[in-house]
Amino acid sequence: MADTLTVQLGDRSYPIHFGTDLAGTIRQTLAELAAAGRKVVVLTDTRVQAAQSEWITAVTAGLPIFAVEPGEGAKSLAGLGAVLDFLANQQVDRHGVLLVIGGGVVGDLGGFAAASWLRGIDFLQVPTTLLAMVDSSVGGKTGINIAAGKNLVGAFHQPRAVFISTRLLATLPAREFAAGMAEVIKYGLLGDRALFEQLERAPVTVNSPELADVVRRCCAAKARIVEADERETAATGGRALLNLGHTFGHAIENAAGYGTYLHGEAVAIGLNGAARLSQKLGYMTAADAERVEAVVRAHALPVRLQRPLPYSALLPAMKRDKKVRSGGLRFVVLKEIGDSVTAENVPAHLVEACFREVGAA
Structure with a gap:
C-alpha cells in the first residue's frame, strides 16, 4: 500500500x-x-x-519508449527537439500522457517537452535518483540548459502524479546517491534544523533504515513551499529559498562545462559557499559554517572546486542566473542552521571572497 502526500494546487493538485x-x-x-x-x-x-530493464518492461508493458543519452547534454535544445519528434512520430494528441522515468535531467527535459507539445499535455514522474526523488520531480519546474546558463529556458508545468519507489535507488551509483544528499542537506539547512542535526549525527546511505522517511520529509517540505509560492513570485523568501546553494552551484556548472560536476556536487560546493557568505554578512557563526562543511564532507560530497575556475567566468554566469533581480546579485543565506532568507544586492566583493575560498582563481 502506497503512502500518499498531495501537493495542494487547486485544479492542478497531484499526489x-x-x-x-x-x-x-x-x-x-x-x-x-x-x-x-x-x-x-x-x-x-x-x-x-539498462539498469532497470526488467522493472521498466514489467511496468510499461509494451508502451512506446524513447531513451536519451544520460547526462546534462540531453537537457538541451537538441534533446528537446528529439523528444518532441518522438511525440510527433507517436501521434500523441492533447489527451496523451508522457511517463517520465529517470533522474533530474530526464524529468526536467520530459516535463518541458510535455509543457511544449501541443501547448501542454499531462505527464507522470517516476524519479530514479535520490536528487529527483527529494527535489526535482516535485514542484513543476521544467526546462533545459543553453550556453548562457542552466535552466534559463523552461516552463512551470506540474506533473499529474509522482511515484517514488525507493527500491530503484539500489542500482544508483554511489556518486549519484551522494549528489542527491546535497539536496537533502539543503532542506535541513533552509528550514529543518532537526533534519540537519540527524544528518550530522549519522550520514544517510542507501542502506539507512531512515532513508524512506528522509525522502518523504524533503518532499513534504518542498510541497509546502510550492503550495505557498508556486511560481516563485514572493518578494522575499518563498520558493526562492529552495535555491540555497544554487546561485553558486549553477555558476560552477556553467563555467566548468555542463557534466563536469553532477548538479548535486555543484550544489554541495554552493552550500559551503552560501554558509561562508552567510557568515560574512553577519548571520551565521563561524562554528556553524564549519558544521555545514563537515556535514557536506561526511556525505562524500565536494566542498571545494576540483580545479580552479576563473572568477571572471563565474561572475557573468551568476549575473545570467534566473534569481538576479534588476541586475543585483540575489542569494539565499542562512540566519542560522534551519532558518534561511533571501538577500538582495549582495556586495560583489563578498561573493568573490567566498568563491575564492572554495577554490576559484
Missing part, C-alpha cells in the same frame, strides 16, 4: 506516492489511462533503461 516498489500502483494508473482512451508514451535514458 506523490511513496513506497518500496510502486510497480503495481503505476500499472494500475496506466490501465486507467488506457481505459479512458488516452495514449501513454515513455521517456527515459539509456543508463536507467
